[in-house]
Amino acid sequence: MKNDVAVLGLGSMGAALADALLAAGHRVTVWNRTAARADGLVERGAHRADSVSEAVAAAELVIVCILDYADVGTLLEQQAGEALAGRVVVNVTNGSPEDGRAMAARVAALGAEYLDGGIMAVPALIGRPEAFVLYSGSTKAFEAHRGTLDSFARSHYLGEDPGLAPLNDLALLSGMYGMFGGFLHAAALVRSAGGSVAEFTTTLLVPWLHAMSGALPAMAAQTDSGEYATTGSNLAMQVSHDALGEVSRDQGVSPELWEPIHSLMTRRVADGHGDEDVASVVELLHRR
Ligand SMILES: NC(=O)c1ccc[n+]([C@@H]2O[C@H](COP(=O)([O-])OP(=O)(O)OC[C@H]3O[C@@H](n4cnc5c(N)ncnc54)[C@H](OP(=O)(O)O)[C@@H]3O)[C@@H](O)[C@H]2O)c1
Known part of the structure; x- marks a missing residue:
């Protein structure tokens, strides 16, 4: 039989998330601060709770998805209170690793188990194969409810430390913004020469980034081991001539997205690591 699930925040x-649970056949109880926002879900089969404590009382698994982390604690302590005892709280509201650890302690004090979640999808992707959700916190809770959580997206469990899901969520966003930054600079260069950014992106940039992403596992292994022996494109060669900066300025394109990584690579060479691969720059960001 499918679990009963409560969703706080619609x-x-x-x-x-509530729709994905309904589609998977769960009995779903929903609560939202602005009650009218639950109307559509109720029409699609959800049960409406008039209070947080009523929602929490209806289900062992409680999903919390509101805007601000600071409000999650207030919601659970002041509005759910004793009804939370024996429940599992899965908080997918975005926060920091410290937020996640502090919330786990507050939820434990209310007698419930805690999982922090990081949703790596937009709402339209929920329930689709490309979406995934990061979880960290109680292993026991994750193992007991994994089948239900898989209704949203692929579940990826990272460990007992509740801070791991928010940390990895932010690390993934960092990778994404790095790629967006590269795209923006590339687009500005192409546009400065009158080219079509759309054509450049489809025919050249996407295949190029796809090919270059194949280098990441080897770079990651170097980062884990601290051994950065070059595999063919050492740092000294890469910064010997700042063609990207110079051409950008010549074309009237601001080099401000390129400058931070260029300056780190140059510093690493000045520190005597010119014969190493680009992955060695991580040592300037975080000393092992
Ligand atoms: N949307 C995305 O693409 C996405 C992707 C990944 C993660 N997330 C995370 O998911 C969480 C929710 O995002 P969303 O896109 O659903 O935001 P949203 O559409 O703006 O909805 C915000 C929700 O939070 C509720 N809320 C705000 N303050 C509250 C309070 N003090 N007490 C109780 N409820 C409160 C709102 O209730 P009312 O209806 O009463 O205002 C509403 O249900 C955020 O932490 C966000 O970072 C979102």
């Missing part, structure tokens, strides 16, 4: 993401 914004764009909370509503998508």
Whole structure:
């Protein structure tokens, strides 16, 4: 039999999660601060709770998806209170690793188990194969409810430390923004020469980034081992001539997205590591 699940917070993401649970055949109880936002879900089969404590009492598994982490604690302590005892709280509201650890302690004090979650999807992708959700916190809770959590997206469990899901969520966003930054600079260069950014992106940039992403596992192994012996494109060669900066300026394109990584590579060479691969720059960001 399918678990009963409560969803607190029915914004764009909370509503998508509740819909995915309904589609998977769960009995879903929903609560939202602005009650009217639950109407559509109720029409699609969810049960409406008039209070947080009523929602929490209806289900062992409680999903929390509101805007701000600071409000999650207030919601659980002041509005759910004793009803939380014996429940599992899965908080997918975005926060920091410290937020996650502090929330785990507050939820434990209310007698419940805690999982922190990081949703790597937009609402439209919930329930689709490309979406995944990071979880950290109680292993026991994750193992007991994994089948239900898989209704949202692939579940990826990272460990007992509740801070791991928010940390890895932010690390993934960092990778994404790095790629977006590269795209923006590339697009500005192509546009400065009158080219079509759309054509450049489809025919050249996407295949190039796809090919270059194949280098990441080897770079990651170097980062884990601290051994950065070059595999063919050492740092000294890469910064010997700042063609990217110079051409950008010549073309009237601001080099400000390129300058931070260029300056780190140059510093690493000045520190005597010119014969190493680009992965060795991580030593300037975080000393092992
Ligand atoms: N949307 C995305 O693409 C996405 C992706 C990954 C993660 N997330 C995360 O998911 C969480 C929710 O995002 P969303 O897109 O669903 O936001 P949203 O559409 O703006 O909805 C915000 C929700 O939070 C509720 N809320 C705000 N303050 C509250 C309070 N003090 N007490 C109780 N409820 C409160 C709102 O209730 P009312 O209806 O009463 O205002 C609403 O249900 C955020 O932490 C976000 O970072 C979102």
